[in-house]
Amino acid sequence: MVKEDNLPAGKAGNNLMDKVISLCKRRGFVFPGSEIYGGLANSWDYGPLGVELKNNIKNLWWKRFVHNRDDMVGIDAALIMNPKVWEASGHLKNFSDPLVECKKCHHRFREDTLESKKCPDCGAELTQAKQFNLMLKTFLGPVEDVENTVYFRPETAQAMFADFKNVVDTSRKRVPFGIVQIGKAFRNEITPGNFIFRTREFEQMEIEYFIMEKNWKESFEMWRKEMWSWMKEDLGLDEKNIHENEIDESERAFYSKKTIDFEYDYPFGRKELYGLAYRTDFDLKNHFKEAPYEDVETKEKFYPHVIEPTFGVDRSFLAVLLDAYKEEGERVVLKFKPSLASYKVAVFPLLKNKPELVEKAREVYNILKKEFNVVFDDRGNIGKRYYSQDEIGTPFCVTIDFDSLKNDDVTIRDRDTMEQKRIKISDLISVIYDKINV
Numbered sequence: 001m002v003k004e005d006n007l008p009a010g011k012a013g014n015n016l017m018d019k020v021i022s023l024c025k026r027r028g029f030v031f032p033g034s035e036i037y038g039g040l041a042n043s044w045d046y047g048p049l050g051v052e053l054k055n056n057i058k059n060l061w062w063k064r065f066v067h068n069r070d071d072m073v074g075i076d077a078a079l080i081m082n083p084k085v086w087e088a089s090g091h092l093k094n095f096s097d098p099l100v101e102c103k104k105c106h107h108r109f110r111e112d113t114l115e116s117k118k119c120p121d122c123g124a125e126l127t128q129a130k131q132f133n134l135m136l137k138t139f140l141g142p143v144e145d146v147e148n149t150v151y152f153r154p155e156t157a158q159a160m161f162a163d164f165k166n167v168v169d170t171s172r173k174r175v176p177f178g179i180v181q182i183g184k185a186f187r188n189e190i191t192p193g194n195f196i197f198r199t200r201e202f203e204q205m206e207i208e209y210f211i212m213e214k215n216w217k218e219s220f221e222m223w224r225k226e227m228w229s230w231m232k233e234d235l236g237l238d239e240k241n242i243h244e245n246e247i248d249e250s251e252r253a254f255y256s257k258k259t260i261d262f263e264y265d266y267p268f269g270r271k272e273l274y275g276l277a278y279r280t281d282f283d284l285k286n287h288f289k290e291a292p293y294e295d296v297e298t299k300e301k302f303y304p305h306v307i308e309p310t311f312g313v314d315r316s317f318l319a320v321l322l323d324a325y326k327e328e329g330e331r332v333v334l335k336f337k338p339s340l341a342s343y344k345v346a347v348f349p350l351l352k353n354k355p356e357l358v359e360k361a362r363e364v365y366n367i368l369k370k371e372f373n374v375v376f377d378d379r380g381n382i383g384k385r386y387y388s389q390d391e392i393g394t395p396f397c398v399t400i401d402f403d404s405l406k407n408d409d410v411t412i413r414d415r416d417t418m419e420q421k422r423i424k425i426s427d428l429i430s431v432i433y434d435k436i437n438v
């Protein structure tokens with residue numbers, strides 16, 4: 001048996017995944033990558049609505065963990081780093097998964113995801129496991145040789161270590177403090193799958209939080225709580241779907257002394273959403289021959305230890321969609337937090353063929369557009385327009401009718417309660433801000 005992580009999306013568990021994938025394609029959240037050329041295995045493109053949702057996730061994360069705190073700074077490092085970084089970090093040697101191959105059909109699998117020693121596709125015998133390095137290689141410059149071999153980063157974390165001294169020297173941050181980064185990472189996964197859950201190119205939001213060794217337990221605990229707050233308050237995930245799994249020493253990454261995986265109940269099984277690891281001083285020690293940090297008061301030089309909360313952007317996106325997807329009678333509705341929604345407001349003239357309504361609706365649209373991502377829709381009847389906005393999670397629909405022309409007011413309809421209220425156009429912006437910030 002293959003564990004469900006290996007199943008192609010759709011064959012897994014119930015059909016919620018099928019519905020979400022189909023909605024993503026139909027409405028422009030996520031498309032199969034390079035589709036016109038038959039696709040490229042497990043590559044996905046975020047469409048016009050998807051990029052908005054994804055940016056909202058990243059911006060909220062940055063706001064919570066960088067702007068709202070005094071002890072964090074961000075960087076945006078080059079994706080391709082000097083290969084010595086990966087030598088020092090141990091990735092060239094150790095960043096691998098156990099690969100087995102079927103002796104008959106030659107299909108390949110990650111041994112640690114299999115439940116039996118037989119090929120899940122044809123039942124034949126499997127080869128002995130070989131360690132398969134997940135680093136994705138390329139060459140810099142015109143000559144394809146060992147000298148010019150470089151690697152796409154498999155995690156954003158190493159740049160925070162490599163840039164550690166530059167950040168300390170320029171930012172005046174003192175331990176405890178964190179360096180964060182959002183960016184792409186690449187892993188030559190043996191068995192990518194389940195839509196955007198496991199791909200070879202993905203995005204991470206990572207924090208390296210530098211501490212004194214003696215404080216690691218309390219810092220770990222602080223970050224455990226922070227991660228819960230992010231999942232519940234910013235992403236609005238139902239805590240019933242999230243579980244902590246403390247990783248056994250034998251399964252932990254080679255550099256970690258304690259790791260908790262936050263797992264989410266995906267339709268294809270309970271799998272990792274995020275990770276929290278105590279990486280000790282392993283990385284800084286490997287990168288810096290001399291202690292890169294000096295205490296301002298004691299003048300003691302030392303290697304700070306590090307707690308690493310790590311968040312996958314794509315897995316956040318998937319969990320948000322799965323949690324938000326609801327079918328209520330005839331309507332499909334994405335009930336995610338208004339702050340995450342791709343469009344915050346849709347503006348409708350009640351009737352398309354009444355120029356005075358269309359003109360007034362355009363006026364309102366232009367006012368709101370300065371503040372929010374807004375969409376204008378005058379197709380079909382109002383019911384269909386509501387349905388269409390519910391399906392993409394737009395939290396507010398504003399309709400301009402004949403009374404609007406007399407009273408300078410509109411109806412605003414709430415996605416979740418479907419309630420409609422009349423409010424003055426001059427109050428719209430503040431009312432919408434209040435509702436988004438709840």
Ligand code: ATP
Binds near residue numbers: 202203275310315
């Ligand atoms: P897994 O056990 O699922 O392979 P991991 O433990 O190797 O994940 P980490 O190295 O902790 O993952 O990476 C940090 C985060 O990056 C993960 O929690 C996840 O959200 C995300 N991530 C890792 N690998 C992938 C991938 N192939 N596709 C999409 N997101 C990923």
